[in-house]
Amino acid sequence: MDEAALTTRLLELSRQRFAGAPAELSPDDDLFQSLGIDSVQALELLSELERTFGVELPDYELAEVRSFAELARKLHERL
Amino acid sequence: MNAPEVANQGPLRLERRADGLLEAVLCAPPLNEIGTELLMALEDLAETLRRDDGVRGLLLCSTLAGGFSAGADLRALSAAIEARGHEAVAGEVRAFLERVRDCFCALEASPKPVVGAVHGVVFGGGFELALCCDLIVAERSARFAFPELRLGLVPGFGGTVRLRRAAGGALLRELLLSGSSLSAERARAVGLVNQVVGEGRARAVARRALEQLLRLDPHALAAAKRLSKPACRAELDEELELFCSLFARPEVARALAEFARRKDPLPYLPRPRGP
Numbered sequence: 001m002d003e004a005a006l007t008t009r010l011l012e013l014s015r016q017r018f019a020g021a022p023a024e025l026s027p028d029d030d031l032f033q034s035l036g037i038d039s040v041q042a043l044e045l046l047s048e049l050e051r052t053f054g055v056e057l058p059d060y061e062l063a064e065v066r067s068f069a070e071l072a073r074k075l076h077e078r079l
Numbered sequence: 080m081n082a083p084e085v086a087n088q089g090p091l092r093l094e095r096r097a098d099g100l101l102e103a104v105l106c107a108p109p110l111n112e113i114g115t116e117l118l119m120a121l122e123d124l125a126e127t128l129r130r131d132d133g134v135r136g137l138l139l140c141s142t143l144a145g146g147f148s149a150g151a152d153l154r155a156l157s158a159a160i161e162a163r164g165h166e167a168v169a170g171e172v173r174a175f176l177e178r179v180r181d182c183f184c185a186l187e188a189s190p191k192p193v194v195g196a197v198h199g200v201v202f203g204g205g206f207e208l209a210l211c212c213d214l215i216v217a218e219r220s221a222r223f224a225f226p227e228l229r230l231g232l233v234p235g236f237g238g239t240v241r242l243r244r245a246a247g248g249a250l251l252r253e254l255l256l257s258g259s260s261l262s263a264e265r266a267r268a269v270g271l272v273n274q275v276v277g278e279g280r281a282r283a284v285a286r287r288a289l290e291q292l293l294r295l296d297p298h299a300l301a302a303a304k305r306l307s308k309p310a311c312r313a314e315l316d317e318e319l320e321l322f323c324s325l326f327a328r329p330e331v332a333r334a335l336a337e338f339a340r341r342k343d344p345l346p347y348l349p350r351p352r353g354p
Contacts, residue, residue: 043199
């Protein structure tokens, strides 16, 4: 999966997983702000990412992420 | 199956089944933080397990949506420091840790089988409690972590000793030093968790696992537990001493105060950035 496809899949997954997510999300949106998630939900997101993409991302890497595109880049590095 | 007999014990609800299975359900919002009240309930539970011949096995689980337990009640600890001063509370913390050590050792060393059913947050002292179980069934949502270093501390409920025994030094170092959380699947892969199941299924699957254990010869089961389980007391004492020496530092009081100020459910995790 290339980085663009991964970003698309990530946006889909975020919309499905989090009730607070807006209908339209774009790659440059701030991940935590747009999803409105707290640290417990961030853990849920980590588990979801691991299951969906088969990669493990340390909590501190997720915490530094600014946008969906940046998260996709971090995931892509590990594929 | 007959309906279980339910005893309401504040933060720990006990459901006693006709077959001798006792289900201890953690139900202390927000996330089963282990403070004085929950510790007392766990001590009573360990005593019931020891004395009550009608109880043949124990299942530990939580009904809270967030998970099994977020660990020690750090907000209460911070409030105690503010009210009574750091030095006075340091003495109380040592006494508290000694009680936790004795209680967790009693649960772990019981000749009766103990199975944990966990989901969501299994952090710090909650992770340490889960490590006392003979078997752990985890839902896919479960995440295990030792975030203590972010507060300038190390685990103090025996977790370093039990995790090293269960999964080895490499995993212990990874979790301790990174503070990062481990998924249920990875925990299964490294042997920490015995079964991974879907959302809402852990308790039922753990119950079936415990029912299987209850069919075994209890003397042979007790012998097997003696061979495989109890943690080394000297190592537990060393961990406790290290915790107490770290706790006495002013940096820890400051970190706990900062922790208590934040509204996030798990403030010691790397913070999702605010606006």
